[in-house]
Amino acid sequence: MKWLVPLTFITLSFLSCKNDSKEENYAYVGGEIINPMTNFVVLTKDKVIIDTVKLDSKNRFLYKVNNLNPGFYTFRHGGEFQNMLLEPKDSLLLRLNTLEFDESLVFSGIGNKKNNYFIDCFLDHEKQEKYIFKICQLKPENYLKHIDSLNEIKINKLEKFNKKYKPTELFNKIAKANINFDYYTNKEVYPFIHYGRNKKAILESLPEDFYDYRKNIDYNDTFFSKYQNYNVFLRKNISNISLNIHYSHSDDKNFKRKSLCYNLDKLNLIDSLVTNTSIKDDLLYYFTMDYVSKNQDIEDNKVVLNSYLAKSKDDKGKEVIERIIASIDRLKTGKKLPDFNVLDYGENNYNVASLINNNTVISFWSQSYYKHFKDSHKRIKELQKKYPEINFVRINTDNLSATRSKKLLKNHNYSFKNEYTLENPLSAKETLAIYPVTKTFIVDKNNNIVSSNSNLFSLRFEKELLGLINK
Incomplete structure (x- = not known):
């Protein structure tokens, strides 16, 4: 109950601001950030920055969106981001703790119900991904039963929400599309996640109507073009249809x-x-x-x-x-690791070559990929115990001050040893071709590249380490 009074105060501020306004095409956004990583939040619409809003002395903010274009807006803070649906005359409050950004996020105020619905769906989707990976090993007919059941649960949830709150047409357009895009994506990923390497045989085993929905797909949907679920679906769909095209002129059995x-x-x-x-x-x-x-x-x-x-x-x-x-x-196996400079959390500057006096693994992390940040640090801790003869260096790639990444490490009780930030993130990320952030370098004691494209979580990563140790 500690935050009831502050949020009530902000709500009253919202209402007083609303009463002073004669226009209708606006919305208010405000809230409170617990354990802030920066002193501001950034509001964007369709990847275009609307404004940067400073937090006050109590880590709260309040902003009026004028000339509102109804739809999803994005707020960003400390490398993390989340979406919110804004419609005319909404007065939306958010509260979150940066230590558990998505899990702690809750909305209140006018427009809270629809946004809490979308956050719940987002969190459910994250849990669902692991389940989908597991059931993709089933035969097509059994797999269909499972994803049809999941889809039915989502449809029922939306119907109950509609009966209780009677939301707008815009909300329903987006909510229904999210359900459909998730369902279609679950079908598109099946041939790729299914354990068989003969993807042609897997495709041929599918029921004839498995991809019937493709007849109605709009590949040029400007309304959904900036929506994550639509873009994820398009990528999976393109990959899958291309698989069929590939097999029309290729005899490769192993994909x-x-x-x-x-x-x-x-x-x-x-x-x-x-x-x-x-x-x-x-x-x-x-x-x-x-x-x-x-x-x-x-x-x-x-x-x-x-x-x-x-x-x-x-x-x-x-x-x-x-x-x-x-x-x-320039990053081929056998070549020298390119020069770039890093800073430790005591603000000491090093050329990366000076850190390599032993076989070394260099991995990267960003606040924008919070789950990877936690998973990769956990993974490295395990590897350090198994391979004490290898040096593990972790580098933050964010174009932010070191104090922010330092605070994140400190909040998770991670050691600062062998932790660095890039002195010039933009140029170093390009020099090292760091895409995606999971990219990991393995370098020998002479600073020669053994691998410039490893992955801490891949099945072959430990084989690569053992090969380096036994070299």
């Missing part, structure tokens, strides 16, 4: 995600299906970056790059990918 042919099929499919320039460019960039960042064959990367350049109209994206490919060429 290889890094196959040049398969990845070119994805770019060609996007070019043929998507006409909306923004959606097309985003998909082309995502798949091209995903391929080149995980592939060290420079000639294959150039082929994919040429395909991307011919299809994309995003000049900025083209420049980034061309530079990333150049960086990857």
Whole structure:
């Protein structure tokens, strides 16, 4: 009950502000941040920054959104973010603890019910992902029964919500789409997560109507183009349809995600299906970056790059990918790790080479990927016990002051030993082609690259370590 009075005070402030306003196309957003990582929150709409709002001395904020464009807005704080649905005359309060950002987030005020509904769905979805991975090993008919049951639960939940609160058409449009996109995505991932490597046989085992919903998919939906669930679905859908196309001209029995042919099929499919320039460019960039960042064959990367350049109209994206490919060429096995500087949490500056006097693992983390931050630190703690002869270096990649990442480490009782931040994050991330953040380097005692694209969580990672130790 400690925060009842502060939030009540803010609510009264909202109401008084509302009564002073004669216009209707606005909304208020405010709230309280527990254990703040910065002294501000950032509000965005469709990836465009609306404003940066400072926290007061009690870590609260209040902001009026004028000329409201109803839909999802995003608030960001300390590398974390979450969405909220704003409609005219909403007065939405949020409260969260940065130590458990999503899990602690609750809304109150006008518009709270719909936003708490979406947060509950978001948390349920995170739990569901592990379950989907498990049941994907079932035969198609049994798998369908399980995901149909999950879908029915979501539909019933939405129907109960509608009966009780009678929300707007906009809410229902988004809520129903979220349910559908989740359901479709669960179907699209099945061939990839199913344990069999002969994906062609898996595709052929599916019921004829398994993908019937594809007939009604809009690949150029401008309304949902900035919505995460829509974009995740499109990526899975493109990957899956491309799998069929790939098998139409390939005899590969064992599927290889890094196959040049398969990845070119994805770019060609996007070019043929998507006409909306923004959606097309985003998909082309995502798949091209995903391929080149995980592939060290420079000639294959150039082929994919040429395909991307011919299809994309995003000049900025083209420049980034061309530079990333150049960086990857400098990160081949056997080459020296490129120079870059890091800072420890005592603000001492080091060239990375000075930290490597033994076989070393260099991993990265960002506040924007909170789950990975926790999981990777837990994983490294386990590996340190098993492989004491290897040095483990962890580097924060955020373009934020070191005090913020230091506070996050301290809040989780993590040691500062072998923890660093990049002196120049933007340039270092490009030099090291750090995409995605799970990318891990293995370097020998002479600062030679053993692997520039390992993953702490992969099944082969410990084999790579043992190979280095026994070398």
